[in-house]
Structures are given as C-alpha cells and as structure tokens.
Amino acid sequence: MYRMRDLLNLAAREEAAELRLEAGRPPVMLLRGKSQMIDGVLLTSDEVAELFRSIATEEQRRELDQCGDLCFIFVADNSARFSITAVLQGQHLSLTAKNLGR
DSSP, X not given: OOOHHHHHHHHHHTTOSEEEEETTSOOEEEETTEEEESOSOOXXXXXXXXXXXXXXXXXXXXXXXXXXXXXXXXXXXXXXXXXXXXXXXXXXXEEEEEESOO
C-alpha cells in the first residue's frame, strides 16, 4: 500500500503540478502538462480514504463528512506545500494535491 507522505514527497521531487488519487485508478502525477501514472496498481476506496486520514486532522475529517468536500494546506516532510482538495462522491473519495512550491 502507498503512504501519502511518500507520494507527496515523490510529487515534490519530480516537480509535479498535481497528484491525483481516485478509487479504481492508479495514482497519477501531472508532469509538464501530461498525466503520468506512478505505477499500474489501482487504488481502492478504502486506500484513498486511508491516505486522506493519514494527513488530515480530526476536525478536517469531520468537515469532509459534514460538507462532502474540503480544501486545506499540507506541508510535506521535505517542506513542500500542497493544497489538498478532498471530494466525497457517494461513498468514493477523490484527492487532488496541488504542488504550491513549483
């Protein structure tokens, strides 16, 4: 299974504009205007939810449950800053992490 901090650190290292996580698809980085899969392993809904929980505070988790979407700033281990957007569509969560340091 993926670790969110590892995915964000990879996105920062590669200078990706975005990291996209969605159930039924592999993690994708937007590099120089083109989508690039990190590998071919498809994410499950539970994995996307766990990746979100690994970086979100309890308050952010509650807000997502109440509102269905959420945006917050997260600073990765290497000090890279990301704008995280989480959207609940039914039972499925999708995450987009925009790299603010590019």
